[in-house]
Structure formats: C-alpha cells, structure tokens
Amino acid sequence: MFMRDSNRLIDKLREVLASSGGALYGGEAVTQVQHALQCAQSAENEGAPKHLVAAALLHDIGHLLHDEFEEAQARGQDRFHENLGEAFLKDWFGPEVTEPVRLHVASKRYLCATDPDYFAKLSPASMHTLKIQGGPMNAAEIAEFEKIDNYEDALRLRKWDDLGKDPEMKTRDLEHFLNVVREVAEANRSQ
Numbered sequence: 697m698f699m700r701d702s703n704r705l706i707d708k709l710r711e712v713l714a715s716s717g718g719a720l721y722g723g724e725a726v727t728q729v730q731h732a733l734q735c736a737q738s739a740e741n742e743g744a745p746k747h748l749v750a751a752a753l754l755h756d757i758g759h760l761l762h763d764e765f766e767e768a769q770a771r772g773q774d775r776f777h778e779n780l781g782e783a784f785l786k787d788w789f790g791p792e793v794t795e796p797v798r799l800h801v802a803s804k805r806y807l808c809a810t811d812p813d814y815f816a817k818l819s820p821a822s823m824h825t826l827k828i829q830g831g832p833m834n835a836a837e838i839a840e841f842e843k844i845d846n847y848e849d850a851l852r853l854r855k856w857d858d859l860g861k862d863p864e865m866k867t868r869d870l871e872h873f874l875n876v877v878r879e880v881a882e883a884n885r886s887q
C-alpha cells in the first residue's frame with residue numbers, strides 16, 4: 697500500500713486542530729484539542745505502545761474533518777465519525793492504529809452491554825450519543841465484536857476516551873504527541 701509523506705499528515709493535523717480544535721468536545725467541559733491530548737496522555741501514562749498513543753490522540757479526527765458533524769448530532773443523526781476518521785488515517789497507518797479508531801464507538805456499545813460499572817459511569821453527553829449510536833450491543837453483536845483481531849486495543853482506547861473529559865487534567869503538549877504520530881507513521885511507511 698502507498699503510504700503518504702508523514703509531513704503532509706502533520707501539516708494537515710495542525711491545520712485541522714487549529715481551525716476546529718478549539719470547539720467544545722460534544723457536551724463536555726473540554727475542547728476537542730484538550731480531549732485529544734488527554735486521551736493520548738492516559739494512553740502514555742498506562743505505558744501503551746506508541747501506535748495506541750497515536751490512535752488515542754487521533755481517534756476523534758473524524759469529528760474535526762466534518763464541519764456539519766456537530767450540527768447533525770444535535771439533530772439526532774449519527775455522522776459515523778469513527779468511519780470518517782478511519783478513512784482519513786488509512787493513508788498513513790495500518791490497522792493497529794485505524795482499527796481502534798474505527799471501533800471506538802462500537803467499543804462503547806460493547807462495554808455498556810458487558811460491564812455494568814462502565815454503563816453506570818457514562819457521562820450524560822455520552823449517554824445521549826449512545827442512543828443515537830444504537831444502544832448497548834446484543835449477544836450476537838458481542839460475539840461478532842470478539843472475533844475482530846485485537847479488539848481489546850479498541851476497548852483500551854475507549855477507556856482513555858472516557859477519561860479525556862477533565863478540565864483540570866494536565867498533559868504534555870501537542871508537539872510531543874505529534875512527534876509520536878510522526879514516528880508511528882514513518883515506521884509504518886518503511887515497513
């Protein structure tokens with residue numbers, strides 16, 4: 697597969713984060729950029745491999761690439777931001793990054809069905825989107841989900857996602873995490 701130049705990725709990310717990253721993260725008290733940094737920081741704190749730190753930083757990039765996204769969600773329509781994000785990231789990354797991104801919403805539906813504690817702790821905004829996203833998985837959906845390679849990575853990403861809503865959380869800066877992203881994209885390119 698042809699992998700694009702990682703400089704183009706980093707430029708595009710800077711552009712997208714500068715133009716829409718200051719918007720609030722769907723009904724929470726943090727901006728999109730804070731949310732992305734907090735998710736990546738939680739991954740790093742847990743000692744996750746770099747490809748998952750990159751996935752954590754970029755998991756909601758589909759929100760930022762799609763201008764009408766917030767508007768559609770307010771109308772109760774799901775724009776499938778996880779698919780938009782995956783489609784964008786595929787030019788630079790393999791499935792170890794794109795799959796957890798693609799599956800981060802399904803992971804929420806999975807965890808809501810399988811972990812009562814998780815379900816009880818969903819934020820009000822996340823509870824609202826759960827309904828739009830199809831509610832907790834049924835038994836057949838759970839069985840299908842567990843057949844996906846490395847689905848546990850997507851569950852890890854989901855838990856970092858849920859931690860990234862704290863206005864007080866301190867993180868390393870965007871440059872630090874963009875360097876991780878660049879490193880992962882370059883390693884993928886030279887494979």
Ligand code: FE
Binds near residue numbers: 731755756857
């Ligand atoms: Fe998120």
